[in-house]
Amino acid sequence: MDHQSALNEIWQNIQPAIGRGKVASYIPELASVSPNHFGMAVVGLDGRVAMVGDACTRFSIQSISKLFALVMALRSEGDSLWQRVGREPSGTPFNSLIQLESEQGKPRNPFINAGALVVTDILCSRHLNPEMALVEFLRKLSDEPTIEYNLAVSQSERATCDRNAAMAHFIRSFGNLHNPVEQVLDTYCRHCAVEMSCVELARAVSFLAHHGRNPWSDEVLLTQSLAKRINALMLTCGTYDSAGDFAFRVGLPAKSGVGGGIVALIPNECGICVWSPALEESGNSHAGSLALEMFTSLTGRSVF
Numbered sequence: 001m002d003h004q005s006a007l008n009e010i011w012q013n014i015q016p017a018i019g020r021g022k023v024a025s026y027i028p029e030l031a032s033v034s035p036n037h038f039g040m041a042v043v044g045l046d047g048r049v050a051m052v053g054d055a056c057t058r059f060s061i062q063s064i065s066k067l068f069a070l071v072m073a074l075r076s077e078g079d080s081l082w083q084r085v086g087r088e089p090s091g092t093p094f095n096s097l098i099q100l101e102s103e104q105g106k107p108r109n110p111f112i113n114a115g116a117l118v119v120t121d122i123l124c125s126r127h128l129n130p131e132m133a134l135v136e137f138l139r140k141l142s143d144e145p146t147i148e149y150n151l152a153v154s155q156s157e158r159a160t161c162d163r164n165a166a167m168a169h170f171i172r173s174f175g176n177l178h179n180p181v182e183q184v185l186d187t188y189c190r191h192c193a194v195e196m197s198c199v200e201l202a203r204a205v206s207f208l209a210h211h212g213r214n215p216w217s218d219e220v221l222l223t224q225s226l227a228k229r230i231n232a233l234m235l236t237c238g239t240y241d242s243a244g245d246f247a248f249r250v251g252l253p254a255k256s257g258v259g260g261g262i263v264a265l266i267p268n269e270c271g272i273c274v275w276s277p278a279l280e281e282s283g284n285s286h287a288g289s290l291a292l293e294m295f296t297s298l299t300g301r302s303v304f
């Protein structure tokens with residue numbers, strides 16, 4: 001079945017699942033988003049775009065930013081990054097502090113908040129204006145110059161991010177954060193507050209389906225080996241503490257965020273993004289996870 005036919009069929013069947021779950025409310029500004037949105041886009045490596053529902057509406061990418069921040073940090077640090085961040089699933093919630101003490105401030109992986117704070121610290125060391133460096137990278141990847149972060153969302157998270165602040169101070173006490181905590185938190189909250197649509201994100205993630213090369217310009221964004229590693233991390237750590245169940249159900253490398261977005265990809269074929277703000281207990285979009293499961297079942301495609 002082709003991508004657009006699969007999306008049409010998903011649209012027919014997903015309706016009862018839309019709105020089931022809870023919209024993230026611990027960041028006050030996110031609580032007002034309607035749970036009833038649903039959008040999905042698939043961008044093929046041949047440039048063809050399939051979409052359905054609210055696929056062109058921008059939403060808060062939240063932890064999906066961790067994927068692109070990691071790509072930027074790996075581009076500058078290469079494999080030495082792994083001296084500061086691990087690559088194992090944590091088996092704990094995304095904002096947990098519990099392993100940091102016994103593991104001397106080295107976060108388990110770059111997709112939990114602790115790991116993303118270290119990655120953000122690397123970007124703060126490498127860029128004069130790190131929050132805009134990420135925005136510019138995303139503009140380039142999606143070929144969309146109007147991408148921005150939402151100031152109200154970033155300020156709302158920044159004003160309430162005591163837990164991330166505690167984590168950042170703790171990591172710094174082990175010497176694994178080099179810049180001032182305040183600067184790292186400002187940057188991190190702005191990265192999380194970037195807004196993009198499903199079409200823009202599906203396009204932005206496509207290079208990971210193309211061995212690290214931009215499918216349209218052929219620019220090498222990551223070596224084939226680093227692209228493989230990022231895909232492996234997405235599969236094992238990209239969907240919170242239910243990555244095992246997600247791999248079982250969907251079978252694709254993916255990264256989700258509490259704004260209700262999930263990006264995924266099929267190697268050599270396409271980038272995918274789905275968005276529906278109501279979340280399962282795990283933090284993944286309920287309708288989004290189901291839609292991706294339907295997509296791989298209908299198309300018979302996965303990485304396995």
Ligand code: GLU
Pocket residue numbers: 061062063064094095113157164192256257258259283
């Ligand atoms: N800005 C959110 C936080 O740090 C991101 C969480 C997420 O999307 O997983 O809590």
